[in-house]
Amino acid sequence: MNLVEATIAWLADPAHWSGVSGIPARMLEHVALSGAALLIAAGIAIPIGVWIGHTGRGVALAANVANVGRALPSLAVIGIVLPITAAIDPQAGFKLYPTLVAMVILAIPPILVNTQTGVGGVDAEVVEAARAMGMWPGQVVGRVELPLAMPAIAAGLRSAAVQVIATATLGAIFGGGGLGRFLVEGIAQQDDGMIFGGVVLVAGLALAVEGAFVLGEASLRSPGLRDAAVRGAAARAA
Amino acid sequence: MSRAARVVFEHVSKRYPGTAEGSGAVDDLSLEVPAGTTCVLVGPSGCGKTTTLKLVNRLIEPTSGRILVGDRDVAGRDPIVLRREIGYVIQQVGLFPHQTVGQNVETVPRLLGWDSGRRRARTDELLELVGLPAARYRDRYPAALSGGERQRVGVARALAADPPVLLMDEPFGAVDPLVRERLQNELLSIQEGLAKTILFVTHDIDEAIKMGDRVAVLEGGGRLAQFGTPDEILANPASDFVARFVGADRGLKRLALARVGDLQPADVTIAHPGDSAADARARVVADPFPYLLLLYADGQPIGWIGGKDVPGDGELAESMAVSASPLLDRHTTLKDALSMLLASSVQAGIVVDRRGAYQGIVTADMITERMRPAAESRS
Known part of the structure; x- marks a missing residue:
């Protein structure tokens, strides 16, 4: 049996689609863990990014933090987080949250950078017009800067989501659940079908989430901003 | 709101420490813009005109001095x-x-908490005012508009809550000259109906002269070089800087400001077909202006007869007249009038009223006489 056949056979086996360690359950764990990490990261990164973008303060600091974040491999972040959490909580190695912390740390940079550049990149004339019409700073952010930065923020969330889904896989190595379990157990049991079945599921999930973000972003974006880049380029060329 | 309010600058300065010779700075500016009039701030780039504008709505705070809107210190x-x-x-x-x-x-009405019906009615009213049919334009996005249409929306947005004061920073700077001319004329006619107090910034002296009841010429470092009506500034530039800034053709620009109606037309010898030629000849010989103007019974001009060509007897006839004179009405600018006079053989324009009836004549001499600086103190 070659690899492709083994993988298809493993995926097609109805026994793998039920129970607490079945594919739907693992998928749910994976999505829940990733979703939680993304929400927490967005809750931290978007307000900070908005503040930096709106005030123009701390831009260099944010860029440095983000670069360090991007340069670190996911595994290294988990490797750093685990000993620290283990030192605080001896039972941490068997819990989910060290992986969650690592995922949050990895998800923050893309969201932060995109939010900050999106908000900071809103046309200064437009922001000044908003102020000149008597908007409070909060109204400038909420009614003008955020809607205009939305495409950039959505792009940041999208790349963070893909990264988080990949990182969640690694969590299984350290005792977490999710689709990564199939890789860990497959390696332990030398079951190629299970290993590659798990890989296909993770890749499929990442692609599906990416696609969902693209569609969601397009439907949320103001019609006034659709094709705006194309029109802008045309206007400059004219 | 709604009633126009005067805007007063009292010894207003804005300094930017560290900038060389203060680009954008304002130096001890004092001027008053009466309620309901337009004041154009004009000058080269970096002269502080935009800064001056932003001081009014406190986008920028002055280093010293006071600014009043209405009678209240901002x-x-x-x-x-x-x-x-x-x-x-x-x-x-x-x-x-x-x-x-x-x-x-409807941005400002929303900020002010107007209900949606009132906002909608106001929006439609304003779009119509600036020449954009509401049904066609209300639901479009700015990216789908031309530059001129966007400018009109910008003006409508500024007027939304019927503010007593309007600040305009090169509002027509980004459109081509033909569209700009049209937008200028539209703003002038809107302003005729609304009588807002407008502060208008431009670097274009022609736009300043056209739009302003008063013009403030600013020079580098934010100093007020001259403040006066367009005619005063063109007739009597206060300094070499102002003279250079308004341009060598300032005489022609002044001509474009004044209209035939501003002159007192001169009388000439007139007669009608069928009148006694001998009588007419006697009158035209006594007149220093050696031409006789022949008119129809309803006052419409037929043409000129040279004083020496008037027969000594018989009756005057239509066929004796040569129509060689431009017709001017009260609204013709002196620039156009002079141009027509230079092109015609009899250098006198016949001023007619709306029905085309003779009112008097205007000569090139009368126009140049009016343009002499000494005559200016009256205006």
Whole structure:
């Protein structure tokens, strides 16, 4: 049996689609863990990014933090987080949250950078017009800067989501659940079908989430901003 | 709101420490813009004209001095409340690209908490005012508009809450000259009906002369070089800087400001067909202006007869007249009038009323006489 056949056979086996360690359950764990990490990261990164973008303060600091974040491999972040959490909580190695912390740390940079550049990149004339019409700073952010930065923020969330889904896989190595379990157990049991079945599921999930973000972003974006880049380029060329 | 309010600058300075010779600075500016009039701030780039504008709605705070809107010092006002009472139109329009034309226009009414019916009615009214049919434009996005249409939306948005004061920073700077000319004329006619107090910034002296009841010429470092009516500034530039800034053709620019109606037309010898030629000849010989103007019974001019060509007896006939004179009405600018006179063989224009009836004549001499600086103190 070659690899492709083994993988298809493993995926097609109805026994793998039920129970607490079945594919739907693992998928749910994976999505829940990733979703939680993304929400927490967005809750931290978007307000900070908005503040930096709106005030123009701390831009260099944010860029440095983000670069360090991007340069670190996911595994290294988990490797750093685990000993620290283990030192605080001896039972941490068997819990989910060290992986969650690592995922949050990895998800923050893309969201932060995109939010900050999106908000900071809103046309200064437009922001000044908003102020000149008597908007409070909060109204400038909420009614003008955020809607205009939305495409950039959505792009940041999208790349963070893909990264988080990949990182969640690694969590299984350290005792977490999710689709990564199939890789860990497959390696332990030398079951190629299970290993590659798990890989296909993770890749499929990442692609599906990416696609969902693209569609969601397009439907949320103001019609006034659709094709705006194309029109802008045309206007400059004219 | 709604009633126009005067805007007064009292010894206002804005310094930017560290900048060489203060680009954008304002130096001890004092001037008053009476309620309901337009004051154009004009000068080269970096002369502080935009800064001056932004001091009014407190986008920039002065280093010293006072600014009054109405009779109240803006420094004591809540900037948010103040700005909602001052319309603002900027250079690149600054429309919100994610909002429709209608949403853009109703920005300030929404901030003020108007209900949606009132906002909608006001938006439609304003779009019509600036020449954009509401049904067609209300739900479009700025990206789908031409430059001129965006400028109109910008003006409508600034007028939305009927502010007594309007600040306009090169509002027509980003459109081509033909569209600019049309937008200028539209603003002038809108202003005729609304009589807002307008502060208008431009670097274009022709636009300043056209739009301003008063013009403030600023020079580098934010010093007020001259403040006066367009005619005063063109007739008597206060300094070499102003003279250079308004240009060597300032005489012609002044001609474009004044109209035939501003002159007192001169009388000439007139007669009608069928009148006694001998009598007419006697009158025209006694007149220093050696031509006889022949008119129809309803006063419409037929043409000129040279004094020496008037027969000594018999009756005057239509066929004796040569029609070689431009017809002018009260609204013709002196620039156009002079141009017509230079092109005609009899250098006198016949001023006619709306029905075409003779009112008097205007000569090139009368026009140049009026343009002499000494004559200016009267205007």
